[in-house]
Amino acid sequence: MNSIEIVDRASLTQGLYRELKLDPRQTAIVAIDMHRGHLDMEVATMPAQPEDARRVIANARAALDFAREAGVPVIHVILVYRRIPGLGSEGMVSPFWRALHAAMGEKDRLTPGRNSTVCEHNIEGTPGTEIIPELRRDTDYVIDNKKRLDCFYGTDLRALLDTLGVKNVVLMGINTNTCVLNTAFTAFNFDYRVVVLSDCVASMYGDDLHVLGLQNVARCLGWVITNGQFYEKIRDGAAAVT
Amino acid sequence: MNSIEIVDRASLTQGLYRELKLDPRQTAIVAIDMHRGHLDMEVATMPAQPEDARRVIANARAALDFAREAGVPVIHVILVYRRIPGLGSEGMVSPFWRALHAAMGEKDRLTPGRNSTVCEHNIEGTPGTEIIPELRRDTDYVIDNKKRLDCFYGTDLRALLDTLGVKNVVLMGINTNTCVLNTAFTAFNFDYRVVVLSDCVASMYGDDLHVLGLQNVARCLGWVITNGQFYEKIRDGAAAVT
């Protein structure tokens, strides 16, 4: 198969958009793996496409600044791996990632057309684990013990969201079709309202999976909106409160 | 956007296929939502496409018969909802599904071009909750308290897999891009080897999202194989034991 027709669900998503309400007091942004290991081409071990990195950083900066201003908390969740004696990165117990390294040729990386490595990715203490500085403020919350694709797995994200009184989880980050989508699934399963900011996500796995990741959220489990739509919904939500 | 080019990763997936080994003693099939609520057009409240239903039932029957013969356990996981006074289906606390029902016009269903309803889907005691009889044997295991998209969430699936000594989780069922994909994510996160049987899955949400689900698994977290490839891998795995 070479190309695939996207089913037109505009009527469905427009109807859902009208139903979306975002009270800023019940909303948080979860920024996923916005670290140099994906986004800074100097040090990235699992790099996004450079133009995606630029786009996502610029748009995320705008959305995060808006959110903080509106009183919406920002939670960064990033993957960091310990180095374990006799194993290497603790990620290397994953059967898929082990198979990938065993099979790996020059062109057989997770990142089509670009070099990458799981086993050296985001080891604790390395530069890749640093959150992109312009996306981070001192008042943000940071969860830095994500170990697989789901931001909820093995972390205190759910406890933090509930402590903050959050009902609406707004996702941004890398990659649209893995960590963002997996976190969207779990947030859906936990009965949060799930929003993905399309301007602030990208996939290192290919544009097709980026597009299909967004389609999957918008048609099966949540809302995919632009920065501009996000601002509008938060302003409407704030106005409804007063 | 109307159509999207699928990135060619044949070299990657072929290399990974060579690395795949399936010892039948460490393998189980998880059959997801193979119930009449999706697959029997007479009673389905969230119907797959009829031709998909026929294809999936026929292929799943063959794969399950082969598996049982090879000593591979079969675990059915199905969604069943209680009816709660004052709420209706317990699924109706989901903000997305509530919005969907609020927005719903004639054509704005989760199932493009076909009627469907979340709020009457698979209520306990209704015919939709029955597993397709030809896919079920008395020796199969059944988990019938799935409540959202992930077969692991709120169930004892992980405990059962570990009790059975399973390392390789082979998925089939409905829908490729939701319950199958979400379960694949979680199985990946838990360090199981994840296999999806492409002949035995389908999506009621559209063929594009079916393709997404398979591409996403094959390129990011596991293996997508045909029934024939599954049989070959299990036979090779059995031969390697003796």
Added chain:
Amino acid sequence: MNSIEIVDRASLTQGLYRELKLDPRQTAIVAIDMHRGHLDMEVATMPAQPEDARRVIANARAALDFAREAGVPVIHVILVYRRIPGLGSEGMVSPFWRALHAAMGEKDRLTPGRNSTVCEHNIEGTPGTEIIPELRRDTDYVIDNKKRLDCFYGTDLRALLDTLGVKNVVLMGINTNTCVLNTAFTAFNFDYRVVVLSDCVASMYGDDLHVLGLQNVARCLGWVITNGQFYEKIRDGAAAVT
């Protein structure tokens, strides 16, 4: 050591009691393992002491009838084990229970002075898995896939509580120091208000551990109250609403 002095914390628990408010609309009873496998001496494989069984059944019946009348939902959670080929009860993968069976002499049971068996306990389809009939009504909720000590582990209890809007979890059942205490810990960790009904719990492991369970809850994580105190708090909570 033969006997131990219980630290007097009456001032602490009295102060806490004054703070306890139970709105019936945010309260549920979780009745733990109130099945014949513990409470009916005819068939019990892990029997409570007979006089405890009589006391707990009588008091639980009264508390449950009161709760249903007050609109407080009742959720039964019970342990049921599959029989797995080559293993026996699926409980027998537990290293502690395996060691117990290996070490077991006539007097070395979990139940001091009474016979009992883990490996034949509450196998699906056996009479032990039946909830004591006088404690069950058709409107009660039943979760029958508990596998270890914690009612939340591998079940949809948390999802059900949240669907029902529950903030206050009122526990009763068997055993005070294991399933009740473990469930109290998890409910505390999930930020529910935890109440244990002292008239409706008992331990097959010995009266000392029954007392421990209650002391541990009352001094570290929740409230231990009598049936009479429960009725008073629910009546006060109902009155505060109107």
Added chain:
Amino acid sequence: MNSIEIVDRASLTQGLYRELKLDPRQTAIVAIDMHRGHLDMEVATMPAQPEDARRVIANARAALDFAREAGVPVIHVILVYRRIPGLGSEGMVSPFWRALHAAMGEKDRLTPGRNSTVCEHNIEGTPGTEIIPELRRDTDYVIDNKKRLDCFYGTDLRALLDTLGVKNVVLMGINTNTCVLNTAFTAFNFDYRVVVLSDCVASMYGDDLHVLGLQNVARCLGWVITNGQFYEKIRDGAAAVT
């Protein structure tokens, strides 16, 4: 009630002791809340009894040195709380701890006869969150995002144990009847072999709950052994390997 008779189960626990095998390659120590917030009277906000602190630190140091020498990994798990605007410590969403602070008189602390505070306990950046220096080595693993009583809840402890190939979880730390006991329950539920080192645990809640916590583990879910017995079992386990 003032004093309680401890049921004599020596025959049971002796039989279980004979069954206990500890292969050092499948064993890890989980050291729970061994921080200055419990153990350093200069800064402790929830202090153990001073004599307990001295005993536990000395014995834990010996056991940890032995373990590292034997190749048994050491995992520290400690509670650290964020300070949340408008709430204070993130622990203060707990209904029990809120009630405790509301009810609190001079003598109505969790710690009988000693002052303590939940709301100022182990806020991130404060000295209380520091692990007792003599118990920590650079090669130890540290999990510092525990939020409630269970070391597994909201942390990656289970993933780390499985990555290390651990089957036997050896617990030490504070408090015997809360964090240690709750972690013992969850480790039991996850089918780990659970061992508590009696020389290396204590309770700030009272000696009665310390004793009963140990009785509960030894008679219902695992093994309670001295440092000397631990050394013997590890030596036997190492010898059995070669």
